[in-house]
Amino acid sequence: MIADVVDGQLVEVDRRMTIVRLGQGVDSTGAFAPEALARVFAAAEQFAAVIEAKDISRLRFVATSAARDVSNRDEFFTGIQERLGVTPRSSPARKRPSSASAAPPRPWTYRRRTSSPTSAAAPPN
Numbered sequence: 001m002i003a004d005v006v007d008g009q010l011v012e013v014d015r016r017m018t019i020v021r022l023g024q025g026v027d028s029t030g031a032f033a034p035e036a037l038a039r040v041f042a043a044a045e046q047f048a049a050v051i052e053a054k055d056i057s058r059l060r061f062v063a064t065s066a067a068r069d070v071s072n073r074d075e076f077f078t079g080i081q082e083r084l085g086v087t088p089r090s091s092p093a094r095k096r097p098s099s100a101s102a103a104p105p106r107p108w109t110y111r112r113r114t115s116s117p118t119s120a121a122a123p124p125n
Contacts, residue, residue, distance in 0.1 A: 002054055014054065018043040023066060031071045037079060044083040051084070061088040 002014040020039040022032060032040075051059060061084060067076055068090040080088050 002050075002056065014050070016047070016050065018046070026066060026070060032076055037072075037076060040076070041079050041083060044080055048083055059084060059086045061086050063088040063090045065090055 001012055001016075003010040003012050005011070020036065020043050022036050022040050024036040025031075025033045061080055063076070063080075067073055067088065070076070077088055080086070
């Protein structure tokens with residue numbers, strides 16, 4: 001996602017989603033599969049072109065905790081660093097609630113920005 005900060009809120013400018021199946025085989029091997037890494041790196045190269053075209057001033061790449069736990073994490077982190085110029089941050093591991101105690105998902109709510117009545121921004125989590 002590319003966003004601007006307006007009045008302290010993130011305002012989405014561009015959002016792209018590419019399914020790369022990075023977790024392919026991780027449960028059985030404990031590593032990212034070479035073909036999964038190739039897909040991730042190809043997607044990162046596409047995003048790098050978008051980032052350059054949009055003249056982005058700050059970049060953050062967040063990976064799931066799985067990226068921290070796999071045996072070939074260095075290959076993943078180095079590959080992203082080489083393509084995007086930023087070291088990925090891995091999100092903290094979260095304990096998943098059991099289905100009996102799981103709270104229902106919170107629906108997104110939108111608020112209008114005070115500086116521009118034509119745009120809406122999602123509130124931070």
